[in-house]
Amino acid sequence: MAAGAVEVAAAVVEVGSAGQFEELLRLRAKSLLVVHFWAPWAPQCGQMNDVMAELAREHPQVSFVKLEAEAVPEVSEKYEISSVPTFLFFKNSQKMDRLDGAHAPELTKKVQRHASSGSFPPSGNEHPKEDLSLRLKKLTHAARCMLFMKGTPQEPRCGFSKQVVEILNKHNVQFSSFDVLSDEEVRQGLKTYSNWPTYPQLYVSGELIGGLDIIKELEASKELDTICPKAPKLEERLKVLTNKASVMLFMKGNKQEAKCGFSRQILEILNSTGVEYETFDILEDEEVRQGLKTYSNWPTYPQLYVKGELVGGLDIVKELKENGELLPILKGEN
Structure with a gap:
């Protein structure tokens, strides 16, 4: 354990300085490291600390860490922590995933997925196929214009997603997005649901428009402006x-x-x-x-x-x- 770090609950480590955090990243480089950026004034953080303690008991091979966001601002700023609770996932000392907010089921799912080297949780934890289909329908209708992409509009994680975001922004399109890298079930399921094998995928009113090439064609033919809703100035x-x-x-x-x-x-x-x-x-x-x-x-x-x-x-x-x-x-x- 890093010098000065304190053990709390069952195998959850509390870190109080940037130096301790960097040392912990180095010492636990070979295991999955889950870091909870929290604040004592936020009751939802206390609830998620209880969830972390339970997950630590279930996954002894995973390292769980608590870090008070406002007490270690240099770490919070480095990883762009703007709200609590926020969870970061590290492997080989590199950030590989993120979860914002008090979402216990999603945290559990991400821990299970990353702990098993990227595979999805065992079949007992999967949604039945009909539930997945209903979920995908809700997601594709979540906003009038929905972009399923790798990453976020602020941080695209592939060149194709980046290009689509740039085109939509250039045309002042009002859209919401879903990061398919954050949910393997959606990432794989949407390919079958839409009969479209790649990402990004753009939906308008729940109907698939297509990927980057189609969006480029629509832009060239000036049809994009008539299909997609405009954001107000x-x-x-x-x-x-x-x-x-x-x-x-x-x-x-x-x-x-x-x-x-x-x-x-x-x-x-x-x-x-x-x-x-x-x-x-x-x-x-x-x-x-x-x-x-x-x-x-x-x-x-x-x-x-x-x-x-x-x-x-x-x-x-x-x-x-x-x-x-x-x-x-x-x-x-x-």
């Missing part, structure tokens, strides 16, 4: 979002599950006022996350809006509360 979209409710909070997470300490604190303040408000999770939409910084000329989150006008972030909201000005502002009396 960002400024128009932000104006609509900031006016969606009288009081709108743009934060990391949502009312039920804050994903950073600042967002959690501002939720507590708003809840204490009794005023109705809505939230928008900027971690779910990179375009909004970056665009709102420019739109509002405010570089950080959370951001609070009343009737479409920026009030400010946590510090300003705290000051307004202390001065007795917050409630009149939230009620639109100022």
